[in-house]
Amino acid sequence: MPHTEDALLLASHIGKQFGGLSALDDVSLHIRRGEIYGLIGPNGAGKTTLFNVITGLYQPSAGGFQFNGMHYESGKPHLLAQAGIARTFQNIRLFANLTALENVMIGRHVRTRAGVFGALLRDRGTRKEEHAITVRARELLRYVGIEKPAQTLAKHLSYGEQRRLEIARALATEPLLLALDEPAAGMNASETENLKTLLKTIRTSGVTVLLIEHDVKLIMGLCDRVAVLDYGKKIAEGAPEEVRKDPAVIAAYLGGGGD
Amino acid sequence: MKPDRKFVMLIAALVIALFFLPFVTDALLGRGWVRILDFAMLYIMLALGLNIVVGYAGLLDLGYIAFFAVGAYCYALTDSPHLAQAFPMLFPVGVHLPFWIVLPMAALVAGGFGVLLGAPTLRLRGDYLAIVTLGFGEIIRIFLNNLNAPVNLTNGPQGISFIDPISVLCVSLNKTQTFFGIAFPSVHLYFYLFLAFTALVIFVSQRLEKSRIGRAWMAIREDEVAASAMGINTRNLKLLAFAMGAMFGGASGALFAGFQGFVSPESFSLMESIMVLCMVVLGGMGNIAGVILGGVLLALLPEVLRNIVVPLQQALFGRTLVDPESLRMLLFGSALIVMMLYRPAGLLPSRLRRREFGGDDAAAEESVYDATH
């Protein structure tokens, strides 16, 4: 395998079964540091399942993966977040009854340390940390472009704002890999364009991005490399232009649309 | 962050008002009502403790009173003649540790039970905690009722009496004391003690609420999967909330035992757990002011029912058809249902705290709208 030495994430032979159903079958892929990696495929191809495996939500039935040099077989989500994988969810999962700011502040949890005694005594160290959390959270809100509704409850934000808030919350964990599950779903053209700019900025800041997307056009214009899943199997991987011409991919998409 | 002048004035006014409250109550309604106030304070303490578990972390604890029982029996066993009577060889004069040692001990023992119960349960879905705590609430009573034989540990259904009263700085709270020429009856003294503890619990709740830990609890309450994906160790934090709630319950139990001078298993029925839960739900989960309001309302309700419903029925039907006790439980049950269906945020929705953050009027308005729908 070429370039595996600079791989941030190296998934090998991952399989996942639900009951008798095989959702993932022997999927291997590697994501390099600093790239935007796209994962596409028709509905039900296993994209989100793969996502859930590498973010620790599901335990793979077979195989395992390496992240940042560490091997994981059955990660726990909080350990993977600590290791540097942050994610968003296909159907937005914000902390609905907390403010936008609080949502991002919770993202700082994994990089801060104050415990019960810190909370009760509110000593100098805790106050400093708390201040830093707030400052950083506000910065991130500004970064994704929603500094105005900082005190609004997450559930009252507009759809596009909620998507951005999820990204800000994920970035607050200081990830090495930012994993986005269909971030453009339900966005209009101008919102999608803004998102594209944001993702490019994030990549420039040194964060590797893994992107599941339905919108093939977005993937093509944005990703350095893409992998295509179909029926739980990887059927192609490579630069967007090559993959687009791959007969297997064309068949999968046409076939998927046909029945 | 500095407390502004208005806030200080408000607190000062509140302190003065609360100082005179037992005297005013005593003069207007009689000493019995001061005792009722004392119990109301204990219930508020309990409700605030449960609020950490239910309101902050979103864990349903249906056997909360069991931790109260553990704390009460801790104090009862160490500071009563019971052990000396039951085990004259081991404890010739009983234990009789000072209150300030037994209180944290009671909290720790109750917290220990919380960990024992929570550790296996909290890694699973939340529903299991509800049923396990429900079971625990019953089990603890079975043990308290039956551990009088063959070794008499709890004295069974008769309970333990002659518990030492609480003394603070060598001043016994059990008799009238005179300071600065003012006579403070025992129930007044206990009121101040409970008030101090309630203030402490409020302080702790408030500090926790606005901390990294409190935010993590609320994240778990809102969406456990998303919380763990953000790097929150959900199991440990849930256990922490559960154990802290249990500790508050245990400490309140010790206060209860000292105040009452007597404990028996029947004080710790499922209905008590439900009543405390009701206080939290009625006032508004996760909201300190709301929980206090719920505690006051529900602690006074039985007295109101006794004084209104019974005479009313006597006047209408010539006899008591529905006893106030079952009417009260019926009201609690219905309140839980109605609140969840129509006003899940409680009577005092915690959204009002947005105002403290300042500025965002639109959000405040929106949330008031939200709370009423």
Place this chain on the structure above:
Amino acid sequence: MEIFLQQIINGLVQGSVYALVALGYTMVYGILGLINFAHGEVVMIGAMLALSSLTALLGWGVTPLLALPLSISLAMLGCMVLGYSIERIAYRPLRHAPRLAPLITAIGVSIVLQNLAMMIWGRSYHSFPQLIANNPHNIGGAIINNIQIIIFVLALAFMAGLMVVVNRTRLGRAMRAVAENQHAAQLMGVDINRVISITFMIGSALAAIAGVMVSANYGLAHYYMGFILGLKAFTAAVLGGIGNLRGAMLGGLLLGLIESLGAGYIGDLTGGFFGSNYQDVFAFFVLIAVLVLRPSGLLGERLAERA
């Protein structure tokens, strides 16, 4: 040895009642993912309804042979209406609310039913009339009476009937489809609300039967009988693997056996320290043990992975 056999018989009879109640928990959990705390109270209401109608019918001079099935049917009917109303009023409006909400209404319903029952039927124990000659049969030194035999056989018959309904009928297929994936079932034209209502009604009818069985077996009915029974039946459902019908039956029978053997031998095991008044404690420790060792239960699938 006689004691052992006797405890086995008692355990199987008691366990078959647990199994019937456990089925109600597990069916609702399978479909809605909700612990129906009020289910134990439905059992109690069933017993009380049967008792009241039986007393009334006998008072009117109806022969016991007719009065008994008639009153049981009335109890079942009453509980079906009750189960339907509980779901309609307390659970359906909260189907998409945060998980805490339906749990709280469930406990609320349970408290309301308990106290309503106390107001209607009073705080005292009611004795259940003995209508079936209590001929004791001797099996290898152990005693089993007619009522116990009827309970056991009837319980098995109802469980078999339920399995047929679930596995062989259109309704059963719809129930399984809703349990598997509500959304997909809806797309396939299944009326989800109807299926859920029917599930509650079936569970409640079984609960009514179980209530009659318990009170016939002990000759007593009481407004508080549903609470502990409900806890134990839930434990049975978890032991077998909640959501799994066969698991509920297996768990019920097993729990009955554990309890009666435990109560029979606890004195010997602990050197006389604990007596049989701790019988109610076993179920709880079984519950904790299952949650520690095998939270998915004996026949269940892993629960954790339903994100």
